[in-house]
Amino acid sequence: MSDLAIIENAALVIENGIITFFGKMQDIPSNNYTEIDCSDKVVMPGFVDSHTHLLFAGSREEEFAMRSRGFTYQQIAEQGGGILSTVYKTRAASKRELKKNARRYINKMMQYGTTTVEIKSGYGLSFDDEIKMLEAIKELQKEEIITISSTFLGAHAIPPEYKNSPNQYVNLICDKIIPYVGEHKLAEFCDVFCEKGYFSVSDSEKILSTGISYGLKPKIHAEELTSYGGAILAGKLKAVSADHLENISDEGIESMKANGVVGVLLPGVSFFLNHNYAPARKLIDSGVPVAIATDFNPGSCMSYSMPLMLTIACTQMRMSPEEAITAATINAAAALNLSNEIGSIDIGKKGDVIILDIPNYKFLTYHFGENHIYKVIKNGTYLEF
Numbered sequence: 001m002s003d004l005a006i007i008e009n010a011a012l013v014i015e016n017g018i019i020t021f022f023g024k025m026q027d028i029p030s031n032n033y034t035e036i037d038c039s040d041k042v043v044m045p046g047f048v049d050s051h052t053h054l055l056f057a058g059s060r061e062e063e064f065a066m067r068s069r070g071f072t073y074q075q076i077a078e079q080g081g082g083i084l085s086t087v088y089k090t091r092a093a094s095k096r097e098l099k100k101n102a103r104r105y106i107n108k109m110m111q112y113g114t115t116t117v118e119i120k121s122g123y124g125l126s127f128d129d130e131i132k133m134l135e136a137i138k139e140l141q142k143e144e145i146i147t148i149s150s151t152f153l154g155a156h157a158i159p160p161e162y163k164n165s166p167n168q169y170v171n172l173i174c175d176k177i178i179p180y181v182g183e184h185k186l187a188e189f190c191d192v193f194c195e196k197g198y199f200s201v202s203d204s205e206k207i208l209s210t211g212i213s214y215g216l217k218p219k220i221h222a223e224e225l226t227s228y229g230g231a232i233l234a235g236k237l238k239a240v241s242a243d244h245l246e247n248i249s250d251e252g253i254e255s256m257k258a259n260g261v262v263g264v265l266l267p268g269v270s271f272f273l274n275h276n277y278a279p280a281r282k283l284i285d286s287g288v289p290v291a292i293a294t295d296f297n298p299g300s301c302m303s304y305s306m307p308l309m310l311t312i313a314c315t316q317m318r319m320s321p322e323e324a325i326t327a328a329t330i331n332a333a334a335a336l337n338l339s340n341e342i343g344s345i346d347i348g349k350k351g352d353v354i355i356l357d358i359p360n361y362k363f364l365t366y367h368f369g370e371n372h373i374y375k376v377i378k379n380g381t382y383l384e385f
């Protein structure tokens, strides 16, 4: 993760959306290329944000203000805040309204250099509303230039209707929603919020295994609030990624390492909620591939700035700038099963690159709170914002 393979005085050629050359300027194959002068700038792969909940209605700024005044999660929930407030608003919104909101965020995140994003369902929590969310994501995949990976997260929370019979909700997910999602190819991944008071390890295993049988690759929200066992399950199921990991056990780390599970860390959440950070050093030093994502959502991280996440990763999780960049590009691509297509500058990969107006890559994490993007190139096309 520490080796970025920097080339000075470099050139990069993209043809028909695919990288066909990279190397020293003097070695560039002669041809009639449209040229972009990148003197005194940094060219790198576009960011891959491998964990977001960016499809939602409403916002929760009141909750943030209450938290800043010391209110607890429980008190906020009692006053109508928390995830259920987003669920009610998302249920009430049409597919068109949800897409309109999402499009605004997508445009902004591309301006910060994100060229691939994963989007989860999980604010519908009913058959109709979860399908509505996944259909909206599918339409956005076709309509937007950004690459979108789709994840079914029906098991995000227990919906209010099933408060006293959570098992029935697990059955609804396994018997009705997952078969429909799989048959209609509405998602690539299935995810579960594996946590005390949400979905137990055995419920999570049941849901993710059902997903696997319908062609949905497993992901898991694991060990966020307590050390609960989700990371061990991720290894057992050979999940593509286990995300959060703030309270992961040594056994969980072993299980992930042994099974090649990518650890997706979400430093923006710890920062925004003032919670503890995931043990990035321990994970990296143990040989777990680590990615960084925003977890952009209205409750626990209202930011889609990947550069900001990288600086927090360096200052709060003691990752090096090189590790942070690797975590936000090639390792993040691996967290979406896309490392053969994106995440690095390589012959045959997509022409997804960003040009930064900084003298060297170390400025990216060092000069923070500033958008250093000079140009974003997606599939070889230079974007105008």
Ligand SMILES: [Zn+2]
Residues within 6 Å of the ligand: 051, 052, 053, 221, 295
């Ligand atoms: Zn999440």
